[in-house]
Structure formats: C-alpha cells, structure tokens
Amino acid sequence: xxxxxxxxxxxxxxxxxxxxxxxxxxxxxxxxxxxxxxxxxxxxxxxxxxxxxxxxxxxxxxxxxxxxxxxxxxxxxxxxxxxxxxxxxxxxxxxxxxxxxxxxxxxxxxxxxxxxxxxxxxxxxx
Numbered sequence: 001x002x003x004x005x006x007x008x009x010x011x012x013x014x015x016x017x018x019x020x021x022x023x024x025x026x027x028x029x030x031x032x033x034x035x036x037x038x039x040x041x042x043x044x045x046x047x048x049x050x051x052x053x054x055x056x057x058x059x060x061x062x063x064x065x066x067x068x069x070x071x072x073x074x075x076x077x078x079x080x081x082x083x084x085x086x087x088x089x090x091x092x093x094x095x096x097x098x099x100x101x102x103x104x105x106x107x108x109x110x111x112x113x114x115x116x117x118x119x120x121x122x123x124x125x126x
Contacts, residue, residue, distance in 0.1 A: 007080055015093040018069075019049035020125070022097040023085065025078035027056055034097070043121040044068060051125075054078070 014021045022038070024031060035057060038044055044051065051068035056078045073081075085096050 004080065004084060007077070007084060011081065011084070011094065014052055014054075015091050017050070018052040019093060021052045021054065021094045023078065023081050023094070024053065024055035024057060024097050025075075025082045032057065037117050037121065039068070039070070041118060041121040043118055043125055047125050049125060054081070 053068060053070045054073050056075050058072050082096060
C-alpha cells in the first residue's frame with residue numbers, strides 16, 4: 001500500500017498528464033453500467049480531453065482507446081485516494097465517480113429519462 005505522500009505525488013502527475021482523472025473506487029452493477037457508458041460514449045470518443053480512469057473493476061485492465069486510458073488499481077489504493085480526495089483540494093481534473101458530489105444531478109436526469117446517456121456524458125465532460 002503506497003503512503004499518502006506517494007499517492008498525492010502520483011495523483012498530481014496524473015492530473016498534469018491527463019485533462020480528467022476519474023476514480024472509480026466501488027464495485028457493483030450500477031457502477032459497471034456507468035463505466036460501460038463512459039467507455040462507449042461518443043462524447044468521450046470525440047472529446048479532445050485526455051481521460052484517465054482509475055478503477056477497482058478488473059475487466060478492462062490496462063485498456064487504451066483513443067483519448068482515454070483505463071488502469072486497474074487495488075481496492076486499498078482506491079479507498080486511500082478517495083479519502084485523499086475528501087481531505088485535499090486537487091483540481092477540477094480529479095473526480096470521484098459516480099458519487100453525487102462529483103456528478104451532481106446529471107445522472108439523476110438520465111435515470112428519470114429527462115436526458116439521454118450521451119447528453120449526460122457530453123455535459124459531464126465539459
């Protein structure tokens with residue numbers, strides 16, 4: 001398990017290298033659906049932003065596709081990054097996903113049918 005300073009240093013490097021860093025620190029069917037949506041979204045594929053997904057989900061381990069990169073991290077590291085996220089201000093480039101404080105009401109609009117999944121991703125990536 002990396003020390004907090006080491007994780008902070010790594011996170012700062014990630015936020016300098018990528019335009020957006022998503023931390024997916026939980027498992028579950030709902031989370032898997034959102035990851036699938038992220039990975040297949042036209043909004044993500046056509047954005048000019050470079051996106052890093054740090055995730056505890058193993059099924060897409062090390063995958064690179066266009067502008068986004070997917071890296072598997074152990075659950076203990078994900079939990080530590082989540083704690084650090086709440087302790088420090090990083091930048092608008094680091095987002096915990098899919099938590100309410102990170103996503104706002106956009107995903108609720110999708111769940112209620114007000115917005116389509118593509119519209120949510122387009123808005124979320126801005």
